Amino acid sequence: MEEQSVVLVVDDVKTNVLIMRQCLKEMFQVWTADSGEECLRVAKQKPDIILLDVLMPGMDGYQVCRQLKADPETAEIPIIFVTAKDSDDDEQKGLEIGAVDYITKPIRPAIVRARVSTHIQLKQHSDKLKFMALHDQLTGLYNRHFLAERAAQSLSAMVRHQQELSIVMLDLDHFKKINDFNGHHIGDLVLQAVAKLLQDCFRKEDVVARMGGEEFVILMECGLDIAREKTEDVRQQLARLNPMGLEVTGSFGVVTANPQNAELSHLLVLADEAVYKAKADGRNCVVCYQDGAYLTVEHD
Incomplete structure (x- = not known):
């Protein structure tokens, strides 16, 4: 049986976390964090993608994203911002600091599942290309x-x-x-x-x-x-x-x-x-x- 990809959902509102978990649990393994600080700790365990709320007490989503992208251990994890902030400037800011996508609330389950699936597939394809570029194809050793x-x-x-x-x-x-x-x-x-x-x-x-x-x-x-x-x-x-x-x-x-x-x-x-x-x-x-x-x- 193929192992499920892991989605880390980060939101300080429990209701939002429950909605996202319900939306994704049939397709993915769902981890959760309720703060930016906890997200940084859990991200070290290498989830396949992070759904990150922007407005959180303490560290906001933009600060968390910058730290994740600055750390070589977590820099390659795709980040999708999930937020009620829906202006073009907000979306542009999120993409400029390293997010791969931007989903606005209220959540539409079909859209969330489709976006998450797409970016996980893109990440898997990118990882495969990187592996092939650095490894010998016959033995799997480095080249x-x-x-x-x-x-x-x-x-x-x-x-x-x-x-x-x-x-x-x-x-x-x-x-x-x-x-x-x-x-x-x-x-x-x-x-x-x-x-x-x-x-x-x-x-x-x-x-x-x-x-x-x-x-x-x-x-x-x-x-x-x-x-x-x-x-x-x-x-x-x-x-x-x-x-x-x-x-x-x-x-x-x-x-x-x-x-x-x-x-x-x-x-x-x-x-x-x-x-x-x-x-x-x-x-x-x-x-x-x-x-x-x-x-x-x-x-x-």
Whole structure:
């Protein structure tokens, strides 16, 4: 059963809240708040849309809308103003500060349901397009465009706040043989299994991206020692994975950023050279770039 979208109704008059709930409950899950302050708290739980009264004691709807739009956690939630104020100036003001629509009282249930449905569908479509723009379509991992965007932010933060940052590159070994002998469909399933392993192994704050083909890159906010240890653990798990009953291993390159090499393109070159050395050393191993040298991590 498809999960219902969530509508947050914000109004300080209980009768209005009851009318809106009655109007929407058959189509949507309805949350309520009776003040601007409560709306800001509940909105952190990410409703799909907010129906916001304008005239409320304390914070009015316009103030609430401005704060919601200023907060990255809630900025993308569509807001529809619901109010008895029906002048063109009022409507213009609401739209200018970020609302997507404006419904005037008294409430007409059919209009409310239609407007809410339309804006939820638009939001879902927009979310899907954004996901597709930033994710690899086969594996669901981030793509190189998102990696470049996040890396620029992380490298800038590293320089400003002296944070640690490492990049791990993984290239699956002999992947062409898997495609040649088993078909590209099986190869795709292997890539999906590897992607899931990487998502499970790394933290949510790490960026796991597919660069294309059988190459993956992970951006980690940590130093070389932690990155090396984590990567070796992932190498071992990958060697035991056996997706589709096939033996799959990977060659890994690890490099840590510093203020002198705080460019993604340069770090990727170093990580790629580390992967190349891992291939030359027999594959299925981790090579770290440190102090101008490439060092292979010993393993049993």
